[in-house]
Amino acid sequence: MARQAIKLKVNGQNVEAEVEPAKLLLDFVRDDLGLTGTKEGCGTGDCGACTVHLNGRPVHSCLTLAVEADGAEVTTVEGIAQDGVLNAVQAAIVEYGGTQCGFCIPGFVMMATAFLRDHPKPTEDELRMGIAGNLCRCTGYDKIVRGLQAVVDGKELALTKPGALTDIPLPPEPEGE
């Protein structure tokens, strides 16, 4: 079928492309734009690993056509950190040990970032319901929830400081062999 021209913003950048009408937004950002942080888990809207923001709202990119994003603003996990500085959700998930294999984490970052923007002071129950559409097979969720709770509580997060990712001291040289 004839390709369709779309114009959108992805992580603040203008993008123009021609896509197959049946192409998923997931495949568009991964294969055409090279933004592979967005993951395909189930492909059927159950696991949340492919969550992106479409005009600020978290949606499954595996259930969204690329042509649906025509004229829209799309944010992927690559657009969350600003100038090399993690946002609080990212920092908290790292600092509280919320990531093990890591496959589900981009989806959690996108969902939790939107949820805490809209509900800055949720109860733990509301928080858990907010991320209930994101599945993690490793962590048992507890450390993810504890990390997000730290964001809610305004706890200081070292990784949100400028340079936190780049100014990491190198490990000492090993002693001579």
Add this chain to the structure above:
Amino acid sequence: MKERGRNVPLLVSLRRVGELAAMSTNGVLDLGAMVKCGDVAWSADVKKGWPMVVDGADLVGSVQIRNKATIGGNACNAAPSADVVPSLIALDARAHIAGPSGTREIPLLEFFKGPGQTALAQGELLTRISAPRPAAGSGGAYLRHVPRREMDIAVVGVAVNLQLDSDGRTVKDARVVLASVAPTPIRSAAAERALIGQPLNDATLAAAGEGAAADARPISDVRASADYRRELLKVYTRRVAQIAYQRARGS
């Protein structure tokens, strides 16, 4: 379609038909078929005027799903377990249908013909669902039973819409709608009869629950046995009627 169960030669997007995505809470509740479940679930106006509709819309899938799933989609999928539908039926909602020969409207209850089967003829589409503003002294609620709280399918669902007499105690009118216990959402006439004209006490609630269980035609499947569903109906009819009663008294 995505699971390749259906071969679709041509797909027409309705995304730019603005009327289909319009929502109005001005007097009547008017939900375009493409209004998103989240737009209903998170609307302060819907919550104020039709809280039982919010009860259902807020249960559809996850936040991500509610940002995409539509009211019309939940209806046209015609699952007996559709969470958006029972409250709307209990509010006497009507389905508005457009097709090659013009438009027509039918009671939403009559829209459902069986699992996956609707009253839509070839070439017709559901354009909107409308529900009147509840009468003074009314209150309604919807609850479903699920083994896990989110991202699950109703084992049973019950919507109750009550109108109280001017004494604020006696039930003047009632709608009881059951989900997941028949091929379509159904009204329970026996449960409604048990409620109407009665004060909402333990005996009335028990009779309403028995009525709902008697009217249900549940199947046994992987989620629950038919007998268990009937038992659940007794519990949930009581529970939902109590919430509806509190809301009616607070209205």
